[in-house]
Amino acid sequence: xxxLRALTALADDNVSFFGRSxxxxxxxxxxxxxxxxxxxxxxxxxxxxxxxxxxxxxxxxATPGNGYRSxxxxxxxxxxxxxxxx
Numbered sequence: 572x573x574x575l576r577a578l579t580a581l582a583d584d585n586v587s588f589f590g591r592s593x594x595x596x597x598x599x600x601x602x603x604x605x606x607x608x609x610x611x612x613x614x615x616x617x618x619x620x621x622x623x624x625x626x627x628x629x630x631x632x633a634t635p636g637n638g639y640r641s642x643x644x645x646x647x648x649x650x651x652x653x654x655x656x657x
Contacts (some may be wrong), residue, residue: 574650575615581657582608607653617645 582604589600625639 572614572619574647574654575611575618577654578650578657579608579611581654582611585657600612604657607657618643 586601589604591598591604621639621643624635625643628637628639629635
């Protein structure tokens with residue numbers, strides 16, 4: 572959730588910044604960050620849902636690993652990279 576909040580805030584800032592530029596590339600960047608902001612809003616509930624479920628699919632209590640955990644970790648890595656790039 573902190574990464575999603577950070578990325579949403581950065582997307583908001585970038586939409587505002589690039590939206591003022593008045594150039595074609597500025598409008599494209601603003602549109603891209605608008606789309607990124609919308610993806611963040613939709614991704615949050617899905618990630619929370621997987622986080623609530625993933626413990627059910629672990630191999631056993633001593634082995635917390637399954638595809639849902641991998642998906643969550645991959646999403647976190649992608650979000651961290653997007654925050655860094657934004």
